[in-house]
Amino acid sequence: MEYLIHIAIFICIYGILGLSLNLVIGExxxxxxxxxxxxxxxxxxxxxxxxxxxxxxxxxxxxxxVLAGLLALATGVVFSRFRGEFYxxxxxxxxxxxxxVFLNWQGLTHGPLGVPGIDRPELFGFRFSxxxxxxxxxxxxxxxxxxxxxxxxxSSFGRVLKAIREDEQxxxxxxxxxxxxxxxxxxxxxxxxxxAGALFASYITFIDPSSFTLNESIFLLAIVILGxxxxxxxxxxxxxxxxxxxxxxxxIGFPADVAxxxxxxxxxxxxxxxxxxxxxxxxxxxxx
Amino acid sequence: xDIIVQIALNAxxxxxxxxxxxxxxxxxxxxxxxxxxxxxGLMTVGGYAAFFLYKESGFPLxxxxxxxxxxxxxxxxxxEKLIYRPLxxxxxxxxxxxxxxxxxxxxxxxxxxxxxxxxxxxxxxxxAGQRTFEISGGIITETQVVILVAGLVVMALLGVVLKxxxxxxxxxxxxxxxxVAQVVxxxxxxxxxxxxxxxxxxxxxxxxxxxxxxxxQPTMGLPLLLKGIVAAIIGGIGNVWAGVIGAxxxxxxxxxxxxxxxxxxxxxxxxxxxxxxxxxxxxxIWPK
Amino acid sequence: MSxxxxxxxxxKFGGVHAVDHVDVEFPxxxxxxxxxxxxxxxxxxxxxxxxxxxxxxxxxxxxxxxxKKIAPHIIAxxxxxxxxQNVRLIGQLSVLDNILLVLTERNVxxxxxxxxxxxxxxxxxxxxxxxxxxxxxxxxxEELSYGQRKLLEIARALAMRARIYFFxxxxxxxxxxxxxxxxxxxxxxxxxxxxxxxxxxDMTLVRELADVCYVLxxxxxxxxGTPTETLERDAVVEAYLGK
Numbered sequence: 001m002e003y004l005i006h007i008a009i010f011i012c013i014y015g016i017l018g019l020s021l022n023l024v025i026g027e028x029x030x031x032x033x034x035x036x037x038x039x040x041x042x043x044x045x046x047x048x049x050x051x052x053x054x055x056x057x058x059x060x061x062x063x064x065x066v067l068a069g070l071l072a073l074a075t076g077v078v079f080s081r082f083r084g085e086f087y088x089x090x091x092x093x094x095x096x097x098x099x100x101v102f103l104n105w106q107g108l109t110h111g112p113l114g115v116p117g118i119d120r121p122e123l124f125g126f127r128f129s130x131x132x133x134x135x136x137x138x139x140x141x142x143x144x145x146x147x148x149x150x151x152x153x154x155s156s157f158g159r160v161l162k163a164i165r166e167d168e169q170x171x172x173x174x175x176x177x178x179x180x181x182x183x184x185x186x187x188x189x190x191x192x193x194x195x196a197g198a199l200f201a202s203y204i205t206f207i208d209p210s211s212f213t214l215n216e217s218i219f220l221l222a223i224v225i226l227g228x229x230x231x232x233x234x235x236x237x238x239x240x241x242x243x244x245x246x247x248x249x250x251x252i253g254f255p256a257d258v259a260x261x262x263x264x265x266x267x268x269x270x271x272x273x274x275x276x277x278x279x280x281x282x283x284x285x286x287x288x
Numbered sequence: 289x290d291i292i293v294q295i296a297l298n299a300x301x302x303x304x305x306x307x308x309x310x311x312x313x314x315x316x317x318x319x320x321x322x323x324x325x326x327x328x329g330l331m332t333v334g335g336y337a338a339f340f341l342y343k344e345s346g347f348p349l350x351x352x353x354x355x356x357x358x359x360x361x362x363x364x365x366x367x368e369k370l371i372y373r374p375l376x377x378x379x380x381x382x383x384x385x386x387x388x389x390x391x392x393x394x395x396x397x398x399x400x401x402x403x404x405x406x407x408x409x410x411x412x413x414x415x416a417g418q419r420t421f422e423i424s425g426g427i428i429t430e431t432q433v434v435i436l437v438a439g440l441v442v443m444a445l446l447g448v449v450l451k452x453x454x455x456x457x458x459x460x461x462x463x464x465x466x467x468v469a470q471v472v473x474x475x476x477x478x479x480x481x482x483x484x485x486x487x488x489x490x491x492x493x494x495x496x497x498x499x500x501x502x503x504x505q506p507t508m509g510l511p512l513l514l515k516g517i518v519a520a521i522i523g524g525i526g527n528v529w530a531g532v533i534g535a536x537x538x539x540x541x542x543x544x545x546x547x548x549x550x551x552x553x554x555x556x557x558x559x560x561x562x563x564x565x566x567x568x569x570x571x572x573i574w575p576k
Numbered sequence: 577m578s579x580x581x582x583x584x585x586x587x588k589f590g591g592v593h594a595v596d597h598v599d600v601e602f603p604x605x606x607x608x609x610x611x612x613x614x615x616x617x618x619x620x621x622x623x624x625x626x627x628x629x630x631x632x633x634x635x636x637x638x639x640x641x642x643x644k645k646i647a648p649h650i651i652a653x654x655x656x657x658x659x660x661q662n663v664r665l666i667g668q669l670s671v672l673d674n675i676l677l678v679l680t681e682r683n684v685x686x687x688x689x690x691x692x693x694x695x696x697x698x699x700x701x702x703x704x705x706x707x708x709x710x711x712x713x714x715x716x717x718e719e720l721s722y723g724q725r726k727l728l729e730i731a732r733a734l735a736m737r738a739r740i741y742f743f744x745x746x747x748x749x750x751x752x753x754x755x756x757x758x759x760x761x762x763x764x765x766x767x768x769x770x771x772x773x774x775x776x777x778d779m780t781l782v783r784e785l786a787d788v789c790y791v792l793x794x795x796x797x798x799x800x801g802t803p804t805e806t807l808e809r810d811a812v813v814e815a816y817l818g819k
Contacts, residue, residue, distance in 0.1 A: 031383050082566055085323055085382045089517065090566050093559030096514075100556035156680040157687040163666045163677055170664040171677065173626060174736065175652030180684040214510070218390060225387065258402060265398035271391030272371060275384050286668065288384050 005131045012138035016145045018223045018235035020192035026229035029165030033217045034091035037098035038068040038190035040212030042197025047115040057121035068194025069187045076186040102209040114208025222267040228284025293426035299543040301432045303536035304439040308494040309516025310531030312487040318463035318526045322385040328513030329396030334360040334492025335499035357492040364488025401506040411499035435497040518562040524572030578603045579771040586633030587624045594620040596795035602771040609782045610775045612792035618775045655739030659729040667718030675700040678735045707731045740771045
């Protein structure tokens with residue numbers, strides 16, 4: 001039972017990551033492979049605020065989100081001018097640079113040693129130390145993220161994003177400063193990734209750079225593409241499938257390291273298969 | 289003074305390897321018109337094929353290397369035929385091809401890790417006893433000299449073929465404008481297939497070079513490929529020879545940076561350079 | 577009174593001057609036709625004035641401003657709008673959404689907190705009914721027939737309530753009934769005091785609708801005057817038919 005709760009918490013965390021990344025890739029058509037950088041920034045910000053500055057989780061959370069948002073603003077300004085594959089390459093480079101910072105700025109992040117001893121959240125004396133309570137917290141945050149995503153896509157802003165996705169120049173003629181739109185959605189998406197990061201840090205109680213590599217961003221990309229671009233429920237479905245799958249492999253009896261490679265091989269095959277046969281993913285409305 | 293010479297020598301070796309990679313990247317990009325991340329996987333395959341034949345199956349060195357290169361070439365050809373060609377015929381966007389290629393490298397990496405474990409392997413039979421040469425106070429190993437010479441020979445051969453043979457002209461025609469080339473009667477599909485074969489062969493050589501010089505790991509492909517892409521972009525994407533210069537430039541910047549700041553920041557520096565070029569000079573130093 | 581003028585407008589591609597130091601002006605309340613053989617620079621001229629392509633020289637005067645650089649998203653503030661020769665709708669959005677896009681809030685924050693209102697819907701209804709597409713409002717734009725897509729683009733331009741309209745070959749591929757709709761719209765816009773600029777190949781339409789003509793050839797203005805005046809000139813006939 002504990003095991004199932006553990007999996008469920010991860011589904012929530014990756015659900016938040018998938019929903020937020022879908023806003024950028026699925027709704028706006030910007031293929032960003034940098035999401036893990038914002039996820040990591042949120043995690044490290046929360047971790048350090050909790051362990052070294054004595055912050056309460058619920059105070060650290062907005063700070064982590066704002067920091068992720070600021071980083072996204074700075075980089076978004078730079079990247080929003082790049083076209084298609086150059087945008088993707090730029091975000092790959094950005095992910096690697098940020099990961100290098102996590103790994104090498106040892107004075108701040110303790111480098112490869114990571115940040116241990118992160119507390120579970122505490123609210124008015126109540127500690128979320130039981131996994132089941134943490135799951136409830138995660139579900140609440142997931143629902144909030146879903147709500148935000150829906151709010152965005154149902155608004156006039158959401159309609160503009162879809163237009164940018166299809167023909168940015170054509171829509172700009174009609175009075176839209178599309179750069180602002182791309183920037184804002186990138187920032188919002190990054191803030192939500194930061195939220196997931198803080199949640200992750202507080203759950204695992206220890207973080208290190210290995211959780212925020214380029215491979216992680218690729219995993220997030222697989223979630224969004226599998227579930228379906230432009231679909232919120234698709235992002236959730238993708239998260240569900242890709243979190244459960246490696247556990248299923250372990251269950252079948254593969255040793256842990258083979259299971260890890262099998263999981264990687266499966267994402268790879270999935271990505272290829274999806275591009276060949278179903279580029280809009282399982283529930284998606286937008287074909288890349 | 290010695291240290292400068294050593295940095296220069298290191299840069300020359302790194303530059304030679306990156307040039308091979310950049311060469312392949314440019315060849316593939318000019319004809320296939322997308323950044324094939326699977327190419328990174330192929331480089332790793334080349335290294336491991338050589339490892340399997342030479343160190344695990346006892347083939348004589350030259351035979352092992354030649355076989356490894358050819359096997360990799362065939363695999364590259366097959367991947368193009370099975371995955372990229374159908375996508376290109378459907379007029380898939382560059383992003384779709386890029387994502388499919390991401391799937392390819394992920395599968396290759398995972399497969400190699402399952403077959404050879406994720407442990408570091410080396411191609412040299414006798415690392416400690418290698419001959420070294422001293423040049424103006426810097427040291428260069430025999431392996432490195434061989435890599436350098438082989439690299440230059442390959443590039444020269446390729447240059448001759450591209451410029452003076454009928455087939456080379458066909459390649460340049462397809463690179464220039466595929467539709468027009470088809471109109472003139474060139475079978476562009478066959479040309480592209482052969483280019484992928486040759487590109488994979490060159491990639492295998494780069495993988496083997498790294499295997500001898502530093503060692504093999506299933507995950508070595510993507511970082512190496514990314515360096516090659518950065519080199520190609522610095523030089524001017526699509527301009528096969530400018531990529532070589534870009535490669536040496538990148539190697540010099542990287543090694544200087546590693547000396548000034550510290551080795552761990554090497555990757556971050558390369559990608560900072562990439563982003564710099566994407567912002568200020570996306571067409572590279574020598575645009576096509 | 578001219579609502580938009582270009583002065584010495586230059587647009588080049590490599591060595592080719594697609595728009596070669598062109599002076600044109602588009603008067604209010606009149607339909608100005610831009611005609612000329614293929615490649616003469618008509619669409620390039622429009623693309624340059626509407627910010628799709630950057631200007632290489634010269635200026636564009638509109639309202640009180642003289643512009644040397646035109647970014648696509650600012651033309652709307654100067655009352656300029658257009659349709660495209662190769663229809664550029666948002667295919668994956670519905671017919672209604674394509675119109676709502678140009679009716680709703682432009683500001684990033686305003687748009688975020690806005691859901692389209694009844695007012696927007698009734699405006700969209702009025703415009704879509706004018707082109708006969710209200711019944712199809714839920715269909716995706718990419719599902720429409722070619723003629724319907726052209727009408728939708730025109731509707732989109734109408735919804736902008738602009739002062740200067742550029743229509744790039746709006747009649748191409750349209751059936752007779754649809755052509756009548758377009759002509760009625762153009763006349764209505766002209767009556768409302770807008771400057772209507774029309775790129776057309778069909779000379780009958782040009783004679784019928786246009787008040788003024790510019791004939792372009794190889795990026796330069798060959799002739800300027802009423803349709804009768806310009807279309808009769810030898811030089812113009814030669815440009816079309818070759819010597």
